[in-house]
Amino acid sequence: MSDEYRAKVFKSGNSYALRLPKALGLTEGDEMMIVREDRAVFRMEAIDRPKRKIDVSKFAGKAPWLKPLTPQERELGDAPRIWDSPDWKDRRSDPS
Template sequence: MGKEYTAKSFKSGNSVAIRIPAALGVEPDREWIVTVEDGELHFRRKPEARERIDVSGFAGKAPGIMLAPREDFEERPSTIAARKGDRGA
């Protein structure tokens, strides 16, 4: 194992905090996942969230481009019936 340090817990508002010695190289402003196993605290870095791209503002920005028809759902039975009803008229 590595070098061992002693840290003391203290009250901070309605929480209990533990100062981590700078010698351990923990970066500030980072989120951690804390688990308790057999009375021991285990810390793991929380994975950084992937940045998402907002595409909502792109719709209609490229004139002349035809959108592909949606084929991820079936047509409603009422729509099919209405279309068949128009043929008979």
């Protein structure tokens, strides 16, 4: 089963544009592939957008109080774990 929508062709600069109804669920910037199957038959398919990459080059200098870590600061030590404590009760084996 397919839904039918009306769309209007209009002039935009030196090109023609197709105004699509909001009910199609498209958003501004969506890209479509249009395939002409016959003289008056067109098929439109949405093109998946590539994932956007964030440009962090403009962030340099925004937080001058942050300094790079030294190699010694990057090493993680053995953090104490609760189950290493002699007072630890294993809840899986203790029915109470």
